[in-house]
Amino acid sequence: MKHSESYVRFLLPVVTLWWREMVRFCRQRSRLVGAFGQPLLFWILLGGGFSASFRPPGLPEGTGYLEYFYPGIIALILLFTAIFATISIVEDRREGFLQAVLVAPVGRTSIVLGQALGGTTLALLQGMLFLLLAPAAGISLTVLSTLGAIGVMILVSFGLTNLGLMIAWRMDSTQGFHAIMNLILIPIWLLSGAFFPASGLPVWLQWVMKINPLTYGVAALRGCLYLGNPAAAGQVPPLLPSLVLTALFGLVAFVAAAGVARRSAA
Amino acid sequence: MDNPVVEVEGLCYAYGDREALAGVTFTVSRGEIFGFLGPNGGGKTTLFKVLSTLRPPTVGRVRVFGHDLARAPDAVRMRLGVVFQDPSLDLKLTVMENLLHHGHLYGLWGQALQSRAREVLEGLGLGDRARDLVETLSGGLRRRTELAKVLVHRPELLIMDEPSTGLDPGARQEFSAYLRRLRQQDGVTILLTTHLIEEAEQCDRVGFLHEGRVVAIGEPDALKGTVGGDVIVIDAHNPKELQGKMRDRFGCDAVLVDGSLRVERPCGHEFVREVVEAFPGAVKSAAFGRPTLEDVFIRLAGRRLWSNEA
Incomplete structure (x- = not known):
């Protein structure tokens, strides 16, 4: 009955924690509304409102703000879902669920990986749902660009979820988390090229955007959406380096989150 | 011939400047039901956290099943069942799903896990609740589910923090009867903390924890005999x-x-x-x-277990 094989011992907890996130999500519909509805509303209201007066510089003729904002909103959906997933970790700790996981013979790396994959899957599902609206933004997707966008979404949401986990493992209240979210996570999104492009900004802001890892996630997303027509993506970092940096960000964030979890006292 | 299941020697634990445990020493033998009685703030919860492997012991030695807790927590965890004071169930999952999830964390899966989970639920009279969401259960049933969950991986040592919190007296009786049956049938060793005199009276041996020290230890009748x-x-x-x-x-x-x-x-x-x-x-x-056990405690500590001054 007891399976001592090390891969089972590592993977079984990962799978079961991931599965639990899925079941919970399906039973809490309000989370879907929060993580999907709000960005959708932002897109329509902000995108629609700005497109009359604001045309981002560096874009080819005919590209409106609604279209520019579209990949940015996907990034926002991924960010929101990652944040929700992370808040649920803080709640797990407060409610006692996490304690039971911590006294089980399970490594912290397994726990973090399970949590991160859970958050990533949820973010990806919602991102894919939003991808269906691409034609409404004036973007025509091919099979290849769709697959590419999905791949980028996986990398970005894995990185963001781990970034959130890194914070959540240090927190014991959701209130503290909201403060961090507004001070760190939202600015990361605002300064990623999701909301406005870097060109024409003050130099210091351009530098902030250059060292912001999400900048390359959003750039990679743009690159994939306009796979056949790179010029339409505007002045963003090129696709391949962006992909590599985004993958690297995911890896570093995971290692850091696992490190924080290992050091964290129960 | 039997080595003690739990051996604690000179255990100290401090949160910053506040010393929660100041040199605790005791042993628990196989198949024993051992209760720690004491007022809130006496160190019970800290002791529980160390024994449940949530907090590593810093000063002193803790051995469980002969393994040093500081060096080999995983060897202990596999054989340990921990019942927390706060419910550790996922309210959004069903009773069965909670048990399966727990089993997975302990390396169990498939048909073997399914039938073990069902067996435990039947044993605790929860068989017809398997498909219910935990959030729809009453407090007493949740407590029983909590215990069922912990038993899935056949722990040899149960550590429980104030296990009968939130149970009415009838349910409390039932709970302690079940613990004795568990000890008898499966030889499970049980270590619990409590602030309830009646619960402590049911234990084979009782230790009084006051201001981070064990001020007395013994069988309830023997302790009462000291008065x-x-x-x-x-x-x-x-x-x-x-x-x-x-x-x-x-x-x-x-x-x-x-x-x-x-x-x-x-x-x-x-x-x-x-x-x-x-x-x-x-x-x-x-x-x-x-005399009751509380009288013994008052004699030793000069205060009641439940004091307004505390």
Whole structure:
């Protein structure tokens, strides 16, 4: 009955924690509304409102703000879902669920990986749902660009979820988390090229955007959406380096989150 | 021939400057039901956290099943069942899903896990609740589900923090009867913390934890035997004055606890009569009875388990 094989011992907890996130999500519909509805509303209201007066510089003729904002909103959906997933970790700790996981013979790396994959899957599902609206933004997707966008979404949401986990493992209240979210996570999104492009900004802001890892996630997303027509993506970092940096960000964030979890006292 | 299941030697634990455990030493044998009784803030929860492997011991030695807890927590975790004071169930999952999830964390899966989970649920009378969401269950049923979950991986040592919190007296009786059955059938060793006298009385041995130290340890009857005869509690209009008078007249040291005078004497009923007759009008009310574990604690610590001053 007891399976001592090390891969089972590592993977079984990962799978079961991931599965639990899925079941919970399906039973809490309000989370879907929060993580999907709000960005959708932002897109329509902000995108629609700005497109009359604001045309981002560096874009080819005919590209409106609604279209520019579209990949940015996907990034926002991924960010929101990652944040929700992370808040649920803080709640797990407060409610006692996490304690039971911590006294089980399970490594912290397994726990973090399970949590991160859970958050990533949820973010990806919602991102894919939003991808269906691409034609409404004036973007025509091919099979290849769709697959590419999905791949980028996986990398970005894995990185963001781990970034959130890194914070959540240090927190014991959701209130503290909201403060961090507004001070760190939202600015990361605002300064990623999701909301406005870097060109024409003050130099210091351009530098902030250059060292912001999400900048390359959003750039990679743009690159994939306009796979056949790179010029339409505007002045963003090129696709391949962006992909590599985004993958690297995911890896570093995971290692850091696992490190924080290992050091964290129960 | 039997090595103790739990051996704790000189365990200290501090949160910053506040010392929660100040040199705790005790052992628990296989198949024993051992209870730690003490007021809140006495160190029970900290001791529980160390034994459950949530917090590594810093000073002192803790061995469980012969393994050093500081060095090999995983060897201990596999054989340990931990019942927390806060429910650790996922309310959004069903009873069965909670049990399966727990089993997965302990490396169990597939058909073997399914049938083990069903067996545990049947044993606790939860068989027809398997598909219910935990959030729809009453407090008593949740508590039972909590215990069922912990039993899935057949722990040899159960560590429980205030296990009967939130249970009504009937459910509490049932719970402790189940624990004794578990010990008898599967030889499970049980270590629990409690602040309830009745719960402690049900244990094979009891340890008193006060201000981070074990102030007494032994079988409930033996501990109660350390109190001489009956315990007499007197409420007086002026307790301090009566205390002095009683010392002069009877040569007894009455202890003032929470505004009441307490005396240990053989033949309590006679002593009550003597006091009332000797100091007419000074006594508001007087009671006497066989000593309880709380009387033992008061004798040792000079305060009640539940004190307003605490």
